[in-house]
Amino acid sequence: MRATQALIHLDRLQKNIAAVRNRIGPKPLICMPVKADGYGHGAIPVAHEALSSGVAVLAVASVQEGIELRKAGITAPILLFSIPLPEELDDLAAATLSPFVADKDSATALAAAADRAGVRLPVHLKIDTGMGRVGCRPEAAAALAAYLVSLPSLHYVGTATHLARADALSADAMAYTQKQLARFTQALDAIRTAGFDTGIVHAANSGAVFLHTDAYFDMVRPGIVLYGYPPSEELASLVQLEPVMELRTAVVFIKKVLSGTPLSYGGTWIAPADRMIATLPVGYGDGLPRALSGNLQVLIRGALYPLAGRICMDQCMVDLGPDTDVRRWDPVTVFGGTGEALTAGDLAAKLHTIPYEITCNINKRVPRVYCAGVGKCSITDCL
Numbered sequence: 001m002r003a004t005q006a007l008i009h010l011d012r013l014q015k016n017i018a019a020v021r022n023r024i025g026p027k028p029l030i031c032m033p034v035k036a037d038g039y040g041h042g043a044i045p046v047a048h049e050a051l052s053s054g055v056a057v058l059a060v061a062s063v064q065e066g067i068e069l070r071k072a073g074i075t076a077p078i079l080l081f082s083i084p085l086p087e088e089l090d091d092l093a094a095a096t097l098s099p100f101v102a103d104k105d106s107a108t109a110l111a112a113a114a115d116r117a118g119v120r121l122p123v124h125l126k127i128d129t130g131m132g133r134v135g136c137r138p139e140a141a142a143a144l145a146a147y148l149v150s151l152p153s154l155h156y157v158g159t160a161t162h163l164a165r166a167d168a169l170s171a172d173a174m175a176y177t178q179k180q181l182a183r184f185t186q187a188l189d190a191i192r193t194a195g196f197d198t199g200i201v202h203a204a205n206s207g208a209v210f211l212h213t214d215a216y217f218d219m220v221r222p223g224i225v226l227y228g229y230p231p232s233e234e235l236a237s238l239v240q241l242e243p244v245m246e247l248r249t250a251v252v253f254i255k256k257v258l259s260g261t262p263l264s265y266g267g268t269w270i271a272p273a274d275r276m277i278a279t280l281p282v283g284y285g286d287g288l289p290r291a292l293s294g295n296l297q298v299l300i301r302g303a304l305y306p307l308a309g310r311i312c313m314d315q316c317m318v319d320l321g322p323d324t325d326v327r328r329w330d331p332v333t334v335f336g337g338t339g340e341a342l343t344a345g346d347l348a349a350k351l352h353t354i355p356y357e358i359t360c361n362i363n364k365r366v367p368r369v370y371c372a373g374v375g376k377c378s379i380t381d382c383l
C-alpha cells in the first residue's frame, strides 16, 4: 500500500462517543452525522463502529450517501439533512431514509414516492429558528405537522432545528442560541397544542453538547467532537477529545543540499546553510492544502521538522537540519498523531478555517486504514 495513508483510530472514536455520552447523561439518543464520507474518515466503518458503541441514528447529506450505508447492511435510522431533487425521491424511499421536511410541497412529493415504493416513510419536521438554511418558519410548524399527519404514507417521527452559533462563548452568541431555543420551544408547544406528537425532538450539534444543556431534548447530533475536534478553538479547553484521523506518510528520499540551494517550485525556500532534506510523497493532490507551504511541521522520530518550499501536487520537502538521525522509509505523521504531532485543528488555525475542512478534504487517493486500538491493530507504531 501507498506510504501516504489516513489511519482511522476507531478506538479513539469509541472514546469520543463515551465522552459525549458522559456529558449528556443516559437519556438522549445520539445521532452521528457521517456526511461527506464521515467527515473524510470513511462513512461505512465509522457507522459500524458508532452503532456498536451506543449511537442510535446516523445522518447523511445526500441520498447517495444514505444508499451506500444501506448497501453496507446498515439498518439503523438514517436522517437526510439536505434537500433532495425530485428525481432522487424514489431512491430515497427505497432506502427508507428519514428526510427533513420543511414545506408542504416536499411532503406531498415524498408521500407520493413512499406510495410508489410501498413504504411508510419516517420524516422529521425541520424548523428554521435562526440558521437560515432549511426549515419552516416557527409559526408555520403546527400547520405543517397537521399536513404530515394527514399523509398516510408519511410517518411524522421527529422535530428538529439547527443552531447557528452554539460553538461560541460570547454573550451575543449565547443569547442568539437562547433565542433560537425559545423559538423552537414555542413551535413545539404549538404543535402539541394542535394535538400532534412532535416525535423525537433534536437540536444540539457539537457546540451545544458542550455549551447548552437545554438543547439536548430527546436526541443530540454531534459530528465533529466524535471525530475528535472541538467545534471551535474557544471550546478546545472545555473538551477532552482524541483525533480519530492520523495522516501518515513516509520519508522516501533523503539528500544533502548545499547552502544557497533553492527547493521546489519558484525556489521560495533557499538553504540557509548545508542541509539534510527529506522528500515525502504527499501533496495537495491528496488534500494537504498548498497554502500550508512554509507553514507546517511534521513529526518524524518524535521530533517536529518544518516543510521547506512549496507543497507540490504529490510531494513535499522537509528540512531535517544540518545533520539528522532520520532515515529513509521512516514513518511521518502530518497530523493527528500522538506526542508533539500537529492536529487537523492546528492546520485549520493556520489557514483560518475549521478542522472539518481539513479532514473532509483528504481525498480518495489516500487509503483509509482502520485501526481498532492498541493490541488489536496490525499497524506498526499504532498508539
Ligand SMILES: *Cc1c(COP(=O)(O)O)cnc(C)c1O
Pocket (backbone or CB within 6 Å): 033, 081, 162, 204, 205, 206, 207, 221, 222, 223, 224, 225, 231
Ligand atoms: C453537520 C450537522 C450537524 C453536526 O454538526 P457538528 O458541528 O459537526 O457537530 C448536526 N446537525 C446538522 C443539521 C448538520 O448539518
